Amino acid sequence: MATDLDPRIWPRHATRGPDGELRLAGVDVRDIAAEFGTPCYVVDEADFRSRCRQWRAAFDGATVYYAAKAFLTVEVARWVAAEGLALDVCTGEELAVALRAGFDPRHIEFHGNNKSEAELDAALRAGVGRIIVDGFSELRMLARLAAQRGVRPRILLRVTVGVEAHTHEFIATAHEDQKFGFSLAGGDAHAAVKEALGCPDVQLVGLHSHIGSQIFDTGGFEVAAHRLVGLLRDVRDAHRIELPELNLGGGVGVAYVAEDDPADVTDFAAQLRGIVTAECATAGLGVPTLAVEPGRAIAGPPTVTLYRVGAIKPVVLDGGAVRTYVSVDGGMSDNIRTALYGAAYTCTLANRLARDGGLRARVVGRHCESGDIVVRDTQLPSDIADGDLLAVAVTGAYCRAMASNYNYLGRPPVVAVRDGKARLLVRRETVDDLLRFDLGASDSAE
DSSP states (O other): OOOOOOTTTSOTTEEEOTTSOEEETTEEHHHHHHHHOSSEEEEEHHHHHHHHHHHHHHTTTSEEEEEGGGSOOHHHHHHHHHTTOEEEEOSHHHHHHHHHTTOOGGGEEEOOSSOOHHHHHHHHHHTOSEEEEOSHHHHHHHHHHHHHHTOOOEEEEEEEOOOOOSSOGGGBOSSSSSSSSEETTTTHHHHHHHHHHTOTTSEEEEEEOOOBSSBOOTHHHHHHHHHHHHHHHHHHHHHSOOOOEEEOOOOBOOOSSTTOOOOOHHHHHHHHHHHHHHHHHHHTOOOOEEEEOOSHHHHSTTEEEEEEEEEEEEEEOTTSOEEEEEEESOOTTTOOHHHHHOOOOOEEEOSSOOSOOOEEEEEEOSSSOTTOEEEEEEEEOTTOOTTOEEEEESOOSSTTTTOOOGGGOOOOOEEEEETTEEEEEEOOOOHHHHHTTOHHHHHHHO
């Protein structure tokens, strides 16, 4: 039957059933809501895995690190490993999840601008494959810990290359005025290379850059590659060594709404390889082993959030126009991106056929904040009613990762769907879960 589900936005196995209900990997979302409740994150496992394979194929011969910060559970880490990708973690806790999943630590890299001594020691103890060093104090702390343990970790230096990525300022990470990395323009990157090469307790194997997130204009990656290869040339000229690895980070955008036009993964890979190869030829360098770090591009589109509609409130605006506020049973506690970044989303009526799309609506959450908005502007059926289900697309990246317990709501469950079956990956948090850490609650129970 005809469908309103844009394949660039909705999971690859999203369809409409005979009643107009949304089906994800063959599973009726009405059944998911009945069994697991709402709100609920629903991830199409086969879609997630296929995107892992797509990135691995496009960057054949390079290392593809899945950026765990986007969306991580123990089972998700196992999917990543099974599809042949490496893993990028940013905290000791993410590392612990990966190790609990049985992820080979040799295929893990550890990021972070303020790694603690305990985290670095845990990384050394686990034997992670790469540590991305972000500052001089970290470099010295790592060298001291490595000497104490009698190991020599492989490191890359994160370089701030001065690229103004075309994205929201909160997720742009390679301009000069921010917290990450060693400044190339200010000379810190050259000084860090010299210090790392002179340190016998670490092995400098390459350079790293990450210019931001949700990027559609890939020209910024070309500029970053050009400047990093220039630094590799300077390293060779000054220290008579060619560093063998170049990690260009992640950040490729995905389509959240119809107007978005993300880069094709295969084309992006060819473009990136081409610029690095050409720049190395000009500099007289061998081509280093490349690495990239997709997160959103893998986790975002396969995941949908289901909500139950509650209060519906038409509001007359200046000029007489009407906007209808459609409240759902979640909100900024399970998806803060709209409030934080002004992110745009696509949503649809999920439990039945929509008679029309004539209602100008704003989908809002249940929290005590006027900024608690899920979808700022959308068209919904004029007969939308309390009890209907709404599905919001592309919620795999950073929604659960940044979820909170605001207003004492438990974080939603994560449900995987595949081949017509649904299974629970992470259960819903309960009030008992939240009170378990409240010592006053345990006192009152005695």
